[in-house]
Amino acid sequence: MAFELPALPYAHDALSDNGMSKETLEYHHDIHHKAYVDNGNKLIAGTEWEGKSVEEIIKGTYDANAVAQSGIFNNASQHWNHAQFWEMMSPGNSAMPSELEKAITEAFGSVDKFKEEFSAAGAGQFGSGWAWLVQDADGSLKVTKTENGVNPVCFGQTALLGCDVWEHSYYIDFRNKRPAYLTNFLDKLVNWENVASRLK
Numbered sequence: 001m002a003f004e005l006p007a008l009p010y011a012h013d014a015l016s017d018n019g020m021s022k023e024t025l026e027y028h029h030d031i032h033h034k035a036y037v038d039n040g041n042k043l044i045a046g047t048e049w050e051g052k053s054v055e056e057i058i059k060g061t062y063d064a065n066a067v068a069q070s071g072i073f074n075n076a077s078q079h080w081n082h083a084q085f086w087e088m089m090s091p092g093n094s095a096m097p098s099e100l101e102k103a104i105t106e107a108f109g110s111v112d113k114f115k116e117e118f119s120a121a122g123a124g125q126f127g128s129g130w131a132w133l134v135q136d137a138d139g140s141l142k143v144t145k146t147e148n149g150v151n152p153v154c155f156g157q158t159a160l161l162g163c164d165v166w167e168h169s170y171y172i173d174f175r176n177k178r179p180a181y182l183t184n185f186l187d188k189l190v191n192w193e194n195v196a197s198r199l200k
Contacts, residue, residue, distance in 0.1 A: 001051060003037040003079050005029075006086065014091040018188040019181075024172045032168055033082040040075035047072070054080050055153055062154040069148070077149035081130060085164055090191035100196035104133075107141035114143070119182040121145040122165045131182070133161040135200055160198045161190065 008029055013022040044050045049057045054076050061073035069077075096104075101111060108114040114133070122131030125145045132144045134157040141160070144152070152159040163185050170181035 001053065003040045003054065003076070005034050005037045006083050008086055010089075010091050015089060015189060018091065018093070019173060019184040020089070020189060021173050024169075027172065028164075028168060029082070029086065033079070036075045036078040036082065040072070040079055043072045043075060049076075058151070058153045062150070064154075069150070074149050077151050077153070080153065081149060081151050081162060081164065084159055084162055087194055088161055088191055089185075089189045090194070093188060094190070094192045096192040097196040100192060100199065103141055103199060108143075115183075115186050117143045118161075118163070118186065119179060122163050122182045123179045125165050128166040131163045131165060132157075132159055133195070134158060135160055135198075139200060158198060158200055161195045 008025065012025045012029075015025065016022055044052075044057065049060065049072060052060070057072065057076040058080060061070050061076065063069060063073075096111065104111055104114045108117060118131055118133060121143050122145065125131065125147070127147065129145060129147045130149075130151065132146065132152055133141065134144055134152045134155075135141055136157055144157075146152075146154075151162070163182060165178060165182070170178060174181040174184070
C-alpha cells in the first residue's frame with residue numbers, strides 16, 4: 001500500500017503555547033514528513049515492497065549489520081516514526097493515566113526518574129535519532145535511543161513514546177538546546193493517554 005501523509009491530529013498552531021511553534025510543524029510535518037512519504041513511494045514502486053505495510057517494509061529492509069541503512073528503510077521508518085510522533089503529542093496538558101504511572105514507577109522507580117532517563121537518552125544520542133519508551137515482548141518497559149530512523153519495530157518492541165531528536169524537530173524553537181527541548185516535550189507536549197493506550 002502506498003504511504004500517505006497523515007493529517008496532524010491538531011491545528012498547526014495548536015502546540016504553540018506548549019513550546020512547539022506553528023513554523024516548526026509546518027516545516028516538520030508538511031515538508032520533512034511529506035518528503036519521506038514521497039521518496040518512499042518512489043523507491044518501493046515496482047519492487048517486492050510495493051503493497052506491503054510500512055511495518056513489513058521496516059522489518060524486511062532493516063539490516064542490523066549495515067553501517068548505513070537502505071533508502072527504502074530510511075524513508076519507510078521515518079514515515080512510521082513521524083506518524084507516531086504526531087499522535088504522541090496533544091495541545092492539552094494531558095494527565096498520566098494511573099495504569100501508565102504505575103507501570104512507569106515499577107520500571108524506573110518514579111515518573112521523575114523515567115523522565116531523567118528518557119531525557120538523558122535523547123540528549124546523549126550522537127547526531128540524528130530518536131529517544132523511546134518501549135515495551136519488550138515480556139511486558140517490561142525500558143528507555144532506548146536509536147540512530148537516524150531506526151525504531152522499535154526493528155527489534156520487535158512496542159513503541160509507547162518517541163521523541164524526534166533530529167535538529168529539524170527543535171532548532172526553530174530551541175536552537176541548539178536539545179535538553180531543553182526534551183524537558184519541554186515531556187512536561188508540556190506528551191499525550192499521556194495515547195502513550196497509555198499503547199501498553200500491552
